[in-house]
Amino acid sequence: MESSNTIIIKGLYKRFPVGKGEFTALSDINLNFAQGEFTGLIGPSGSGKTTLLNILGSLDVPSAGEALVLGNSIGMLSAREAANLRKVSLGFIFQSYNLLAVHTVYENVEFPLLLLKLSATERHKMVMDALEWVGLTDKIKSKPPQLSGGQCQRVAIARAMVKKPSLVLADEPTANLDAANSHHILKTMETLNRELKTTFVFATHDDKVISYLRRKVFLLDGRIDKDEIIHPNS
Amino acid sequence: MKLALKLAYRNLMGAGLRTWLNVIVLSFSFVIIIWLKGVMTGWDHQAKTDMTNWEIGGGQYWQSNYDPYDPFTITDSHAPIPDELKKQEETGEIVPMLLLQGTIFPEGRMMPVTIRGVSPTQSFLHLPASKLDTGDGTISAIIGAQMAKHSHLKEGDYVTLRWRDANGTFDATDVLISSVFSTNVPSVDLGQIYIPLSTLQEFALLPDEATIITLKNAEESATDYPGWVYKSKKDLTRQVDEMIKTKSAGQTVIYAILLLLAMLAIFDTQVLSIFRRQKEIGTYVALGYTKQQVVGLFTVEGSMHALLAALLSAAYGMPFLAWQAKVGWTMPIDASEFGMAIAQTLYPVYSFGLVVSTVLIITITTAIVSYLPSRKIAKMNPTDALRGKLQ
Numbered sequence A: 001m002e003s004s005n006t007i008i009i010k011g012l013y014k015r016f017p018v019g020k021g022e023f024t025a026l027s028d029i030n031l032n033f034a035q036g037e038f039t040g041l042i043g044p045s046g047s048g049k050t051t052l053l054n055i056l057g058s059l060d061v062p063s064a065g066e067a068l069v070l071g072n073s074i075g076m077l078s079a080r081e082a083a084n085l086r087k088v089s090l091g092f093i094f095q096s097y098n099l100l101a102v103h104t105v106y107e108n109v110e111f112p113l114l115l116l117k118l119s120a121t122e123r124h125k126m127v128m129d130a131l132e133w134v135g136l137t138d139k140i141k142s143k144p145p146q147l148s149g150g151q152c153q154r155v156a157i158a159r160a161m162v163k164k165p166s167l168v169l170a171d172e173p174t175a176n177l178d179a180a181n182s183h184h185i186l187k188t189m190e191t192l193n194r195e196l197k198t199t200f201v202f203a204t205h206d207d208k209v210i211s212y213l214r215r216k217v218f219l220l221d222g223r224i225d226k227d228e229i230i231h232p233n234s
Numbered sequence B: 001m002k003l004a005l006k007l008a009y010r011n012l013m014g015a016g017l018r019t020w021l022n023v024i025v026l027s028f029s030f031v032i033i034i035w036l037k038g039v040m041t042g043w044d045h046q047a048k049t050d051m052t053n054w055e056i057g058g059g060q061y062w063q064s065n066y067d068p069y070d071p072f073t074i075t076d077s078h079a080p081i082p083d084e085l086k087k088q089e090e091t092g093e094i095v096p097m098l099l100l101q102g103t104i105f106p107e108g109r110m111m112p113v114t115i116r117g118v119s120p121t122q123s124f125l126h127l128p129a130s131k132l133d134t135g136d137g138t139i140s141a142i143i144g145a146q147m148a149k150h151s152h153l154k155e156g157d158y159v160t161l162r163w164r165d166a167n168g169t170f171d172a173t174d175v176l177i178s179s180v181f182s183t184n185v186p187s188v189d190l191g192q193i194y195i196p197l198s199t200l201q202e203f204a205l206l207p208d209e210a211t212i213i214t215l216k217n218a219e220e221s222a223t224d225y226p227g228w229v230y231k232s233k234k235d236l237t238r239q240v241d242e243m244i245k246t247k248s249a250g251q252t253v254i255y256a257i258l259l260l261l262a263m264l265a266i267f268d269t270q271v272l273s274i275f276r277r278q279k280e281i282g283t284y285v286a287l288g289y290t291k292q293q294v295v296g297l298f299t300v301e302g303s304m305h306a307l308l309a310a311l312l313s314a315a316y317g318m319p320f321l322a323w324q325a326k327v328g329w330t331m332p333i334d335a336s337e338f339g340m341a342i343a344q345t346l347y348p349v350y351s352f353g354l355v356v357s358t359v360l361i362i363t364i365t366t367a368i369v370s371y372l373p374s375r376k377i378a379k380m381n382p383t384d385a386l387r388g389k390l391q
Helices: A049-055 A079-089 A104-113 A120-133 A148-163 A180-194 B002-015 B018-055 B073-074 B082-091 B145-151 B197-204 B233-276 B278-287 B291-327 B352-378 B382-386
Strands: A005-017 A021-034 A038-042 A065-070 A090-093 A167-172 A199-204 A215-220 A223-229 B059-063 B094-104 B111-116 B139-146 B158-164 B170-181 B192-196 B212-215 B228-232
Touching: A005 A049, A005 A199, A005 B192, A021 A049, A021 A199, A021 A223, A038 A049, A038 A180, A049 A065, A049 A167, A049 A199, A079 A090, A079 A148, A079 B278, A090 A148, A104 A120, A104 A148, A104 B278, A120 A148, A120 A180, A148 A167, A167 B382, A180 A199, A215 B170, A223 B291, B002 B018, B002 B158, B002 B291, B018 B233, B018 B291, B018 B352, B073 B094, B111 B158, B111 B197, B139 B145, B145 B170, B192 B197, B228 B233, B233 B278, B233 B291, B233 B352, B278 B291, B278 B382, B291 B352
Parallel strands: A038 A199, A038 A215, A090 A167, A167 A199, B111 B192, B139 B170
Antiparallel strands: A005 A021, A005 A065, A215 A223, B059 B212, B059 B228, B094 B111, B094 B158, B094 B212, B139 B192, B158 B170
C-alpha cells in the first residue's frame, strides 16, 4: 500500500535550538498522503504546519523519524539531491507569492522550466498552457508589481504547476487575498488537482481554504490532533 | 552557466538605476585607467623620440672621462675624434660635440653655462645648427627657449661668453644669439649654449677634439675606440624608462583608488542585494537551485557589472580615447619646468595589451568582490530566507 503514497511520515520530530535549550516544533508525526490528495495541515500559528511543509519540501530536515517524499528520504538527501527533488517533482506556493519582481509574468512561470533545461519551444508551450489554466495569458509581459494580489498568486500557481509536479506544497496561499480572489485561486487549484492528479498539501488556518479540502489534518502544538477525511457525499 | 548569465542579465536589467549607477562608476574606471596608462605610454614614446631627435640619435660615444652628472669631469672630457669616425662626419653620419664649462653675462649678471660646440652642417639632430653659420664672421650662438627665458636673452641679442682654454687661461668674447629654439628635452636646453664646433675647438685650444660623438644610426655592435665609451640608445634612455616606471608606480595609487571606489559600489550593492533579496534567494532554492548555484548566480550578477561597464566604456570611451590620441592632452601647467623630457601636450598611446589587461584586471577584481559577500548565501537557512527573515 505504501508504494502508492506520495508522502509517508513516520515518527517525525523537529526540534530547534532556542538559547541553551530546544524547542520541539513537531512531535511524533505519522502520516501518509496518497497521490492526488487535496489535503490541508490546519492549525493555529505555531502549531508546526509550516515546519512540516518545509520538511516535505526538502527545505528542512527532520530531527528524528523519517519523511519519505516520492520515495526520497528527506533526512538522507544531499543538498544536490534535495535541490533536484524540488526542481523536478515539487511545486511551491507561498503566502506572499515570492515572485521574482524584476521578471515578467512569462519569465516567472518559465523559470522552473529553465532549470529543467527544456527547449525554448517546449518551454513556450508549457508556459502558455500554465497561464491559460490560471487565466493570465493577457498578462505575460506584465511584471509582478503591476498585478493585483490575486493575479500574483495565480502567477505563483502557474509557476508551481507549469512543470506538472507530483506534489504541490502551498503555505497559506490565500492569506493575503480577499474572499473572491481566494475562491478563484482555490477553484483553480482544485481543478488542476482533479485534471492533473497532482497532490496538494496546504498549510492553512483559513476557513475558505478549509472548505475546499478533502482531507484535514489538524495540528496542535506540534502534534496531530485530528486527521479527518471528507467523503464526497458528506 | 548559460542560465546564470541569462538570469543575471534579467536581474541586472530589472534593477534599473542601481545597476546603471554601478556600471557608470565602473566604466569611468575603465576609461580613466586606460587613458592614464595611455598617457604614460605616450609620454614614454614622446620622451624617447624627442631625446633621439634632439640629443642621442642612434647612440653616442662618450669620451671616457665624461660624466654628465659630474661637472668636474667636463674639463678633462675631450679627446681627438677617432679617424674612422671622422670619415663618417664628412658624410653626415655622426655629430661630434665638444663641451666646455663657461659663463655668460646677460644684463651684466654672471650665469654658468655649458658651451657646446656643434657643426653648423649637422642635419640629423633637430638642433637648428645651421643658424650658427651667419656667413659674416660673427660668432653666433643658439640657445633653447628655457635658457632664453632664464637668461633674459632673445634672438638678436649679444652676450659676453667666457671660457677657459686647455692651458687654463680665461678668455671671453661677445656672441650673437642667432636663434632661440624650442625643445622638450631639458638637457638640450637648460644651461646650454651652442656655438660652432670649430670656433669652440679654436677657443679651447682643442683642435679636432670632442666630448660626445652622436651617431645617426644605431650600431649593431659597438666598435671600441681607445678613450671612448659606446652608449647605446637603450643605455641613454634608461633614465627615462626608470622615471616612467616610477611615475607609473605612483599612478598605480590612482588606479587603486579608482578601482576601490568602483569595487566599493559593487560590494555595497551585493551586500544590500543579499539582505534585500532574501525572499528571492529562498525562492531560487525552493524552485530547485542549490545554495552554491545561488552563490554562483549572485557572483555572475556582480561580475556582469564589469561586462556592462566594458560595453558602456566602449560606447563613449572609444571615441573619447581616440579623440585624445588625436588632439593630445595639454598640461595645465608649464611642462618645461619639470626638468624632464616632457612635452606640453602628451598624446596617449593605447595598445591592445593595455586594453585587454585593464579589462581583465577589472573583471577579475569585480568577480572577487561579487563573490565575497555572496558566500553568505551559503550559510542562509532557506526557510528563513523564504520568509525574508533577516539573517
